[in-house]
Amino acid sequence: xxxxxxxxxxxxxxxxxxxxxxxxxxxxxxxxxxxxxxxxxxxxxxxxxxxxxxxxxxxxxxxxxxxxxxxxxxxxxxxxxxxxxxxxxxxxxxxxxxxxxxxxxxxxxxxxxxxxxxxxxxxxxxxxxxxxxxxxxxxxxxxxxxxxxxxxxxxxxxxxxxxxxxxxxxxxxxxxxxxxxxxxxxxxxxxxxxxxxxxxxxxxxxxxxxxxxxxxxxxxxxxxxxxxxxxxxxxxxxxxxxxxxxxxxxxxxxxxxxxxxxxxxxxxxxxxxxxxxxxxxxxxxxxxxxxxxxxxxxxxxxxxxxxxxxxxxxxxxxxxxxxxxxxxxxxxxxxxx
Numbered sequence: 535x536x537x538x539x540x541x542x543x544x545x546x547x548x549x550x551x552x553x554x555x556x557x558x559x560x561x562x563x564x565x566x567x568x569x570x571x572x573x574x575x576x577x578x579x580x581x582x583x584x585x586x587x588x589x590x591x592x593x594x595x596x597x598x599x600x601x602x603x604x605x606x607x608x609x610x611x612x613x614x615x616x617x618x619x620x621x622x623x624x625x626x627x628x629x630x631x632x633x634x635x636x637x638x639x640x641x642x643x644x645x646x647x648x649x650x651x652x653x654x655x656x657x658x659x660x661x662x663x664x665x666x667x668x669x670x671x672x673x674x675x676x677x678x679x680x681x682x683x684x685x686x687x688x689x690x691x692x693x694x695x696x697x698x699x700x701x702x703x704x705x706x707x708x709x710x711x712x713x714x715x716x717x718x719x720x721x722x723x724x725x726x727x728x729x730x731x732x733x734x735x736x737x738x739x740x741x742x743x744x745x746x747x748x749x750x751x752x753x754x755x756x757x758x759x760x761x762x763x764x765x766x767x768x769x770x771x772x773x774x775x776x777x778x779x780x781x782x783x784x785x786x787x788x789x790x791x792x793x794x795x796x797x798x799x800x801x802x803x804x805x806x807x808x809x810x811x812x813x814x815x816x817x818x819x820x821x822x823x824x825x826x827x828x829x830x831x832x833x834x835x836x837x838x839x840x841x842x843x844x845x846x847x848x849x850x851x852x853x854x855x856x857x858x859x860x861x862x863x864x865x866x867x868x869x870x871x
Contacts, residue, residue: 575645576603576605576629576645576650577628577629577630577643577645579629580627580628581602581603581626581627581628581629581632582627583599583602583603583624583625583626583627583629583632584602584624584625585598585599585602585622585623585624585632586622586623586624587620587621587622587623587624587636588621589619589620589621590619590620590621591616591617591618591619591620592614592615592616592617592618592619592620592636592637593614593616593617595620595622595636596609596614596633596636596652599624599629599632599633599636603629603632605629605649605650606648606649606650607633607649607650607651607652608649608650608651608652609651609652609653610653613652613653613654614637614641614652620636622635622636624636629650630643633650633652637652640654640655641653641654641655642654642655672713672714672715672733672735672737673709673710673711673712673713673737674709674710674713674719674733674736674737674738674739675707675708675709675710675737675738675739676691676707676708676738676739676740676741677705677706677707677708677740677741678691678702678706678707678708678721678723678740678741678742678743679706679740679741679742679743680726680742680743680745681742681743681744681745683742684706685702685704685705685706685707686702686706686723686726686743687702687703687704687706688701688702688723689701689702689706689708689721689722689723689726689743690720690721690722690723691708691710691719691720691721691722692719692720692722693710693713693717693718693719693720694717694718694719694720694730695718698712699720713733714733715733715734715735716732716733717732717733718730718731718732718733719731719732719733719739721741721743723743725745725746726743726744726745726746727743727744727745727746729741729743729744770849770850770851770852770856771793771794771795771849771850771852772847772848772849772850773792773793773848774847774848775842775843775845775846775847775848777792778792778842778845778848779842780842784809784810784837784838785837785838785840785841785842785845786798786809786810786811786812786837786838787800787809787810788842789810789812789848790810790812793850795814795815795850795852796812796813796814796850797812797813797814798810798811798812799811799812809838811825812826813826813866813867814826814850814852814866814867815852815853815867824866825866826850826866826867826868826869827857827860827863827864827866827867827868827869828868828869828871829868829869829870829871830871831871837869837871840871845871847870847871848869848870848871849869849870849871850867850868850869850870851864851867851868851869851870852867856868
């Protein structure tokens, strides 16, 4: 009597070949392939990172960051000085920023599958990092006006503590590039108070400048600028209109004996020719002109065309340091009326 024995399930070579072709052709089949999930970038995720290191080794600092972020971080000992000690206070949501605080510049961070790798940056990679940091900087535009709303031309706008700055154009507008959040922007213009503004990410900052009020007794006007009296080292004399009020025909006759260093000589008393010649600190030339430069409200004029009643102040600039801004015309001294 013959018995039926159970035989194992065998596949023919032809069937196996067809099955393999199907697996290669349709890898996404739920039966023949594993289900894959898209890779999530660690650098795009938001973390709650709060770490404080006090004289901590780099190795320990990276390990603590890895534990708090729940992310594997790997590196080679020849790439990272694990025994180097650091002190830092980290409070951020960006793991890449946290790594940069711990390690400093000169490193690149890459995601490899389910971990982050650290390596020293090559020249091209260093440039790439610098470019990324540059992209975080902002450009600021704005308008500067006075109290009446008129544009201020030529004002200086700069980041405080640096030489990076620009000036306003003919419309009072400006564009300041490469500004980081937290930078203090200074706005300066002669005759106006300096304004400061802490940058907080705004695209546009408009400033209304306020004129600076300076007492006449606090400054001395010299040429096109002004100085505090205590800082003036040049020879300057000022007399009032009352001291010049005398019964003479011309103002040049009145200054004789009124100011030290000023010599006035009246050649004749003939009507029309009785004006005095005067010199400041002597005759400076025997061949050229010796008359001082006389400016009335900033305009060159003859002193003898002015009456004493029109004068508010009469100032004589005697030495080279005081007259330097007037160039060669001030070589014989300058009188400011």
